[in-house]
Amino acid sequence: xxxxxxxxxxxxxxxxxxxxxLLDASSEGKYYxxxxxxxxxxxxxxxxxSVTHNRVTDVGEEYLLDQVFQExxxxxxxxxxxxxxxxxxxxxxTETEGATAGGFDTANTMILTADDNCxxxxxNVAGNDGKAVLGPLTFIDDIHLVTGDVIxxxxxxxxxxxxxxxxxxxxxxxxxxAGVLFAVVNTTDVTINAGESVEITYTFDISSIND
Amino acid sequence: xxxxxxxxxxxxxxxxxxGIVYAINSETLLNSILRETILxxxxxxxxxxxxxxxxIPITIIEEKNDICMVKALKFDAIIDHKFFIKxxxxxxxxxxxxxxxxxxxxxxQLVEEKSRFNVWYVTDDSLVYAERYExxxxxxxxxxxxxx
Numbered sequence: 001x002x003x004x005x006x007x008x009x010x011x012x013x014x015x016x017x018x019x020x021x022l023l024d025a026s027s028e029g030k031y032y033x034x035x036x037x038x039x040x041x042x043x044x045x046x047x048x049x050s051v052t053h054n055r056v057t058d059v060g061e062e063y064l065l066d067q068v069f070q071e072x073x074x075x076x077x078x079x080x081x082x083x084x085x086x087x088x089x090x091x092x093x094t095e096t097e098g099a100t101a102g103g104f105d106t107a108n109t110m111i112l113t114a115d116d117n118c119x120x121x122x123x124n125v126a127g128n129d130g131k132a133v134l135g136p137l138t139f140i141d142d143i144h145l146v147t148g149d150v151i152x153x154x155x156x157x158x159x160x161x162x163x164x165x166x167x168x169x170x171x172x173x174x175x176x177x178a179g180v181l182f183a184v185v186n187t188t189d190v191t192i193n194a195g196e197s198v199e200i201t202y203t204f205d206i207s208s209i210n211d
Numbered sequence: 212x213x214x215x216x217x218x219x220x221x222x223x224x225x226x227x228x229x230g231i232v233y234a235i236n237s238e239t240l241l242n243s244i245l246r247e248t249i250l251x252x253x254x255x256x257x258x259x260x261x262x263x264x265x266x267i268p269i270t271i272i273e274e275k276n277d278i279c280m281v282k283a284l285k286f287d288a289i290i291d292h293k294f295f296i297k298x299x300x301x302x303x304x305x306x307x308x309x310x311x312x313x314x315x316x317x318x319x320q321l322v323e324e325k326s327r328f329n330v331w332y333v334t335d336d337s338l339v340y341a342e343r344y345e346x347x348x349x350x351x352x353x354x355x356x357x358x359x
Contacts, residue, residue, distance in 0.1 A: 001212070001216070001218035002217055002219065003216045003219060004321045005220055005222075005223075006216070006219050006220045006223035007223075009220075009223045009224065009227045010226065010227075013226055015241075016231065016240060016241040017230050017237075017240075017241070018239060019237075019240075020238060020240040028302040030258065030260065031261035032258070034260070039285070046283055047267065047284055048267065048288060048289075049265065049266045049267075049354065050265045050289075051262075051263065051265075052263050052264070053259070053260040053262075053295070055333070059313060155217050166262075171231075186293065188289060188291070188292050189288050190288065203239075205259075
């Protein structure tokens with residue numbers, strides 16, 4: 001009886017001490033992007049702060065590699081319009097790698113209104129520890145969206161090729177019909193009431209562990 | 212014979228106790244199970260892309276037996292997000308009243324009259340701590356707090 005009990009306990013001990021390393025995911029060198037969304041009420045008070053990771057689209061990955069590496073016959077493929085805009089969205093936004101600017105706009109019910117849901121940012125990556133930061137950009141009720149709109153998605157898009165920093169409507173045609181949806185973010189839903197606004201910052205981080 | 216068995220069992224119990232202490236403090240199967248289920252999330256071991264961080268202001272409405280009912284506008288937006296698999300579990304734990312937009316927490320957790328209520332969770336596709344979440348309360352003025 002005691003012997004059997006002892007053997008059982010030994011078996012349990014053997015299981016317990018079986019080496020099993022916890023994967024330290026933080027050490028992975030994967031690039032990633034996050035959107036920080038801050039909802040602000042009509043009195044200027046913060047009502048929600050949310051940091052959510054993005055999904056870089058296939059088109060976005062290709063665009064990134066194209067801009068950095070592509071060169072055929074000593075001709076580099078350079079698009080003068082960088083990824084420099086944030087577009088807010090309401091609707092059934094596809095958050096998959098296959099998402100495109102056209103699909104993003106089609107699903108986005110905000111572009112049915114007269115308001116301009118995309119804002120272009122100035123982006124300076126020099127000396128920024130491997131990070132590109134767009135924003136913070138402020139989307140204001142009655143300017144960039146209509147009262148009652150629910151922001152539930154964010155598109156990171158090409159800057160407006162026209163070169164204007166004036167807000168504009170939609171991801172694809174904002175860049176003379178050739179806009180790229182670099183990444184999409186499924187945000188915490190935020191309903192914008194009269195006088196409210198949302199401040200959005202997008203950070204794309206390719207820094208290594210030691211920056 | 213019985214005496215020998217008893218001695219064997221005593222030795223095994225000692226090994227068992229030493230084994231538990233070792234298993235809890237080392238990279239072992241037991242340690243892994245405890246970390247994935249009970250022990251606090253080690254956030255620095257989760258890749259940033261797999262962490263969703265939310266915070267909202269909370270203000271005290273009513274205090275009863277050390278439990279404070281607080282106004283938590285937009286708490287429903289946090290728990291309703293499709294990435295937050297265990298959002299309803301948290302809502303239930305905090306007695307969330309969706310209609311009145313309130314939750315209940317221990318009064319001694321509150322930092323000040325208007326505090327920052329933080330909810331961090333790990334997405335379900337993470338290799339570590341998948342679907343785990345933690346909430347904590349911090350000073351309202353600190354916009355980027357870390358779990359204590």
